[in-house]
Amino acid sequence: MTKKYWLMKTEPDTFSIDDLKSRPNKTESWDGVRNYQARNFMRDEMKKGDLILIYHSSCKIPGIAGIAEVAKESHPDHTCFDKTSKYYDPKSSEENPRWFMVSVKFKKKFKNFLPLNELKEQKKLKDMLLLQKGSRLSIQPVTKKEYDFITQELAK
Template sequence: MRYWLFKSEPDVFGIDHLAQRPDQTEPWDGVRNYQARNFLRDEVSVGDKVFFYHSSCKTVGIAGIAEVVKAGYPDATQFDPESDYYDPKATPDKPRWFSVDVKYVSKFARVLPLGMIKDCPQITELGLVKKGHRLSVMPVTESEWHILNELAGRQL
């Protein structure tokens, strides 16, 4: 099992949206960065745990946890001309973009804010805290996973 951080804008798709789905499961689609795509396609696996991160909002930070329930497969939005994520260069034979399915696990009592994450002396290598690192999908070490969960629990 591996650990990840997936970013999303909560006004587009947040942890509450995932929790409200009938089976609390949804494709993580619309990723249009090649490095993030490669993670989804090649490395993210069923059973992996995911920090659900809210970005571009009043309180940016980790909002909760999801779990990967379906490994990488072609992102259907790339083939839909009506989608904001349509890619005319993608074909079913040669898809360019990939999705995974995630399932809601839990929501933190409060968002673990980015400032608190950055202030944590044990969290220095996570892409989230590095200048210029803007990936929407990034790996998290097991140690970072446990430290961030502990930080979130201390906010109660």
């Protein structure tokens, strides 16, 4: 089974890579995703051990902060059943959940954070989904080439 590579966005004011690191077992359920494409990646394609770039969005300096891995494969996102949750979805039920999530485990925080504006300068990353105009998808596939370049040449 070949390992796949992903990028997951998070707003550091809400949940940062440091928050992930300080969780019990350094693991967190990636709940609250309410986009079908992103859901399908989690439900159908993300496998245990796949590697994830953790991206900080909607903050002063957006960019890639470090690495996590898939710790638990697809299971229903319970927040869609919870009427008190802001992620509650009336069209979901326990019998027929609409939303799924994976759990991710902290692996590494880069010593040097990789800001978006520096990623944009990299010719080798010009095709990266993250850097395409209008790209808003919160969970994206990353190629092995991109992943290796980012983790081995840009980050330490």
